[in-house]
Structures are given as C-alpha cells and as structure tokens.
Amino acid sequence: MKRKIIAICILLILICAGLILSISMSPTKEINIDIAQSPRKPVIIVTVDSLMTEPLKKAIQDGKAPAFSFLVNKGQLYPDFISSYPTMSVTIDSTLLTGTYANEHKIPGLIWFKEDENRMISYGSGISEMWHNGLKNVALDSVIRYNQEHLSKDVQTIHEELANRQLQSASINGLLFRGNVQHQMNVPKLISLVNLLPEDLEMNGPTLLSLGALSQYNPKNDRHKLAWDRLGFNNDFTINELKFLIQQDKLPSFTLAYLPDADAEIHKSGPNDLKAIEKADASLQQLFDTYASWEEAIEEATWIVLGDSGQSFIGKDKESSLINLNDVLNNYSFWERKNKDAQMAIAINERMAYIYVNDDTIPQAEVVDTLKKEERIHFIAWTEGGINYVASPQSEQLLTFSPNGPYIDPYKQTWTVDGDVTILDVTLAEQNTIQYNHYPDALARLHGALHSQEGNVLIVDAKPYFEFITEHTHDHAGGGAHGSLHKMDSVVPVIIAGTDEKPPFNRLVDLKEWILQLVGGS
Numbered sequence: 001m002k003r004k005i006i007a008i009c010i011l012l013i014l015i016c017a018g019l020i021l022s023i024s025m026s027p028t029k030e031i032n033i034d035i036a037q038s039p040r041k042p043v044i045i046v047t048v049d050s051l052m053t054e055p056l057k058k059a060i061q062d063g064k065a066p067a068f069s070f071l072v073n074k075g076q077l078y079p080d081f082i083s084s085y086p087t088m089s090v091t092i093d094s095t096l097l098t099g100t101y102a103n104e105h106k107i108p109g110l111i112w113f114k115e116d117e118n119r120m121i122s123y124g125s126g127i128s129e130m131w132h133n134g135l136k137n138v139a140l141d142s143v144i145r146y147n148q149e150h151l152s153k154d155v156q157t158i159h160e161e162l163a164n165r166q167l168q169s170a171s172i173n174g175l176l177f178r179g180n181v182q183h184q185m186n187v188p189k190l191i192s193l194v195n196l197l198p199e200d201l202e203m204n205g206p207t208l209l210s211l212g213a214l215s216q217y218n219p220k221n222d223r224h225k226l227a228w229d230r231l232g233f234n235n236d237f238t239i240n241e242l243k244f245l246i247q248q249d250k251l252p253s254f255t256l257a258y259l260p261d262a263d264a265e266i267h268k269s270g271p272n273d274l275k276a277i278e279k280a281d282a283s284l285q286q287l288f289d290t291y292a293s294w295e296e297a298i299e300e301a302t303w304i305v306l307g308d309s310g311q312s313f314i315g316k317d318k319e320s321s322l323i324n325l326n327d328v329l330n331n332y333s334f335w336e337r338k339n340k341d342a343q344m345a346i347a348i349n350e351r352m353a354y355i356y357v358n359d360d361t362i363p364q365a366e367v368v369d370t371l372k373k374e375e376r377i378h379f380i381a382w383t384e385g386g387i388n389y390v391a392s393p394q395s396e397q398l399l400t401f402s403p404n405g406p407y408i409d410p411y412k413q414t415w416t417v418d419g420d421v422t423i424l425d426v427t428l429a430e431q432n433t434i435q436y437n438h439y440p441d442a443l444a445r446l447h448g449a450l451h452s453q454e455g456n457v458l459i460v461d462a463k464p465y466f467e468f469i470t471e472h473t474h475d476h477a478g479g480g481a482h483g484s485l486h487k488m489d490s491v492v493p494v495i496i497a498g499t500d501e502k503p504p505f506n507r508l509v510d511l512k513e514w515i516l517q518l519v520g521g522s
Contacts, residue, residue: 051307075497099512101448311480
C-alpha cells in the first residue's frame with residue numbers, strides 16, 4: 001500500500017500480538033538549519049500520491065481545488081510528465097531522488113526477488129502478502145534496508161549531493177531519504193518489544209529527517225498517536241511538520257514532503273475520485289495560510305507539486321479482470337518461504353510482474369510461449385546477451401532493442417531497434433527518429449527495469465483495465481491500480497510555481513539535476 005507500508009506492518013504485528021496501540025508523544029528533535037547557507041530561495045517538492053491530470057483539472061474546473069488552481073494560475077502546469085517503471089512508489093521515489101532509472105539505482109519495484117538471498121523483498125503491499133513474506137522482513141526492508149543496502153551505492157540521492165555542495169535539505173515522510181547526517185530514530189517500545197524494529201536505530205538521512213512516529217520536529221504534531229493515524233504516515237502529520245519549518249523560518253535549500261492519503265482512496269474508488277484531490281488541496285491551503293498571503297508563499301519559495309503515478313481502472317468482475325499468474329503458469333512450482341527450492345518466483349507489482357525462472361532446466365522460450373497464450377498480457381520482456389527482447393500475444397514477431405545505435409528519441413537517447421516496434425507502440429519516423437505513443441519513454445524505462453537486478457527474469461505487463469495476482473496478492477478489482485508501462489499509469493501532472501525556470505524534459509528522472517541548478521551551491 002505504497003507510502004503507508006511501515007505503519008501497516010507495525011499495526012498488523014501489534015494486532016496479531018493482541019496489543020492496543022496508543023503511542024505517547026514522540027521526543028522532538030532540534031532543527032539544525034542555517035538558512036544563511038542557502039544562496040537562493042528554497043525549493044519545496046510536495047508529492048501527492050496518485051495525483052492525475054484529468055481528475056485534477058476537473059476538481060479545479062468545479063472550484064473544489066483552490067490551492068491547486070492558485071498554483072496553476074501563478075505558475076505552470078505540465079500535464080504529461082513521465083514517471084519511472086515499474087510505476088510503483090519506491091521505484092519512482094528512487095528515480096526522482098537519484099535522477100536515474102532502475103538499471104542504475106537498483107530498486108526494481110515494490111516487490112522483487114533477491115537471488116543472492118533466495119527471498120522476496122517486499123516494501124509493503126496487502127496484508128496476506130506481507131504475512132507470506134515475513135512481517136519483520138517487510139519492516140526491515142522498508143525502513144532500513146531500502147535506504148542502507150538496496151539502493152545502489154553507485155548513485156547519489158539529491159540529499160547527498162546537496163550535502164556535498166554544503167547545502168542542507170529535509171525529508172518529511174519520504175521512504176527514501178538516504179543522506180550524510182546520522183539520525184537517532186524514536187522506535188516506540190511496543191514496536192521494539194515485538195522485535196519488529198531494533199530499539200536502538202540510527203539512520204543516515206538529510207539534515208532534517210521527519211518520518212512519522214519515528215522522527216519529528218514539531219512538538220505539537222500528535223498525528224501519530226493512534227492506530228487510525230497510521231503512526232504519522234498521513235497528510236496531516238506531513239503538513240504539520242512542514243508548517244513548523246516555515247513558521248520557524250527554518251526551511252533548508254530543499255525539502256521533499258509526501259502527502260500519502262490519496263493513494264488508498266483511488267485504489268478503492270478508481271482514478272476519477274475527486275475527494276482525494278480535495279483533501280490534498282486542503283493540505284496545500286494549510287501550507288499557504290502559514291504565510292501572510294498565498295502570493296508570499298511563492299515569493300518565498302519555489303513550489304513543485306507533482307503526482308508519482310497514474311492509475312488504470314480495474315474491472316469489478318475478478319474472473320475477467322484479474323490475471324492469476326499461478327494459474328497461467330500452473331505447470332511449475334512457485335517460491336514460498338516454506339518452499340525455497342521452487343522452479344519460479346513471482347513478484348507482483350499490480351499491473352506488472354517479475355517472473356524469476358530459478359530452474360535452469362526450464363527453457364525460457366517455453367515460459368514465454370505459455371505466457372503468450374494469455375491475451376490480457378500486453379507484452380513479455382527479457383534480456384539476453386545485452387539485447388532486450390519483447391514479445392506479445394498479439395504479435396508473431398519479436399521486438400529487440402539496446403542502447404546506442406542509429407535511432408534517437410525525444411530525450412536525446414540513441415537506440416538500436418529491430419523487429420515489431422508496434423508491440424510497444426513505437427514509431428520509427430524520418431531521420432531515424434523515434435516517437436513514443438501509448439508507452440512514453442518506453443525503451444529507457446523498460447531497459448531500466450530489465451537491468452535492475454540479477455537472475456533469469458521475465459517482465460510481464462498487463463493491458464489497461466487488468467491486474468496481475470497470485471495466491472497471496474491483494475487486488476484492486478472495481479477500483480484503480482498502477483505498475484504498468486502504459487501511459488494510464490505513467491503520466492502525471494507537475495505544477496511549478498515561484499520560478500520562471502523550466503525543466504529540460506517532461507520526465508521525473510530529469511528533475512533532480514534541474515533542482516540542483518535551482519538551489520545553486522558549489
């Protein structure tokens with residue numbers, strides 16, 4: 001469940017232990033910020049989980065989103081920014097903060113199989129799936145290992161790069177926050193009592209690290225005390241922390257703040273849900289009201305408000321809308337904690353999935369042919385000998401592609417391409433140019449996912465309106481889901497106000513370098 005995953009893990013283990021959660025006020029931390037260090041006005045990114053362009057426009061048109069309307073009128077709305085792939089929060093966050101795709105930052109998805117440890121990595125999902133993968137593992141993976149071990153050491157987060165430039169930064173409720181400053185976390189006693197997280201927990205983060213009940217600055221911010229407040233992983237906690245920094249005149253050069261609440265509503269109600277946007281707008285209004293006027297807000301800071309992924313409708317009829325990969329691949333055995341020597345492991349990321357063929361005696365072509373019989377799958381992809389292969393139930397041919405070559409796409413990336421380009425809805429136009437249609441920045445994003453991890457891995461991507469499941473997977477039938485390469489899941493709005501500068505391309509992967517230019521520093 002994306003940004004609520006830490007809280008869900010903690011709540012579930014406490015419920016199973018028969019405990020009632022009521023956490024006293026967490027110790028607050030000092031704000032060690034020297035605003036004199038900042039050569040330019042601060043930059044604030046507010047990520048609104050699952051914010052999508054058409055519902056946003058509808059809410060503005062209906063007069064239900066005055067804060068969003070203000071930002072659009074005073075700044076610039078970019079309606080079609082391209083997310084990462086798979087379109088799942090941790091991969092997107094990693095792309096946003098490192099300026100790289102998954103082949104470089106090495107976070108393949110919300111769920112993936114770590115071959116050298118022979119186990120499934122899960123940063124959180126449905127309750128059954130978390131239980132199946134081990135609650136303690138999920139908690140440790142999402143809170144600690146994601147930042148300290150899984151994110152590649154060969155890339156730098158924006159927090160690390162700013163620190164190298166002698167500039168300060170903050171993260172509020174972001175799950176990816178790796179930085180250069182060591183922070184002592186406040187692990188509630190009930191959490192350490194059941195051995196979900198260690199009692200003595202130190203994490204490296206930005207100058208200011210706010211993470212729900214684990215770390216906070218505002219002494220009056222109590223939006224983590226009860227179970228239904230999800231231990232602070234909610235809009236109100238994030239807003240209260242950010243307001244406190246503004247009121248104390250302690251905004252660093254860069255702040256990243258997450259508003260997580262919309263995700264669950266849209267998963268349940270579908271992509272056209274406007275209540276989630278109205279709630280996010282109310283949060284933005286609180287922020288702007290902290291200033292003497294809303295105009296002062298964009299005079300004092302550069303605001304970047306963005307979505308992370310879109311969502312596709314999933315049909316209500318589970319039999320027709322859900323693709324059960326256990327059934328599709330029913331001739332094989334599947335990894336479980338009690339069956340670690342199975343032939344395959346399947347990691348479901350809603351509308352895409354990784355399939356790991358762990359038995360060397362199984363021909364890959366046999367698996368591909370089996371998957372091609374499922375018409376609700378749009379494509380199957382794998383890599384071999386440095387070349388990426390893509391097959392489809394709708395085509396008798398293959399598409400092959402690899403970086404570097406005679407074809408150039410709109411983002412100045414060059415490619416060698418051969419075969420049936422219609423599988424990814426790619427157009428090879430005049431002067432060896434590539435045009436993307438329903439699968440934006442398809443080659444770079446798919447290449448990123450294919451080279452994000454070790455092992456014999458296949459990717460399957462569903463057609464719109466369909467979602468993958470396995471025996472333990474939580475589904476979103478009748479609501480919304482994401483994960484796929486399709487533009488329904490991949491295109492998000494970005495609103496920029498408080499600067500006339502413009503990003504070089506309409507991709508989240510390009511925002512990091514652009515923000516570094518905005519904030520300056522040596």
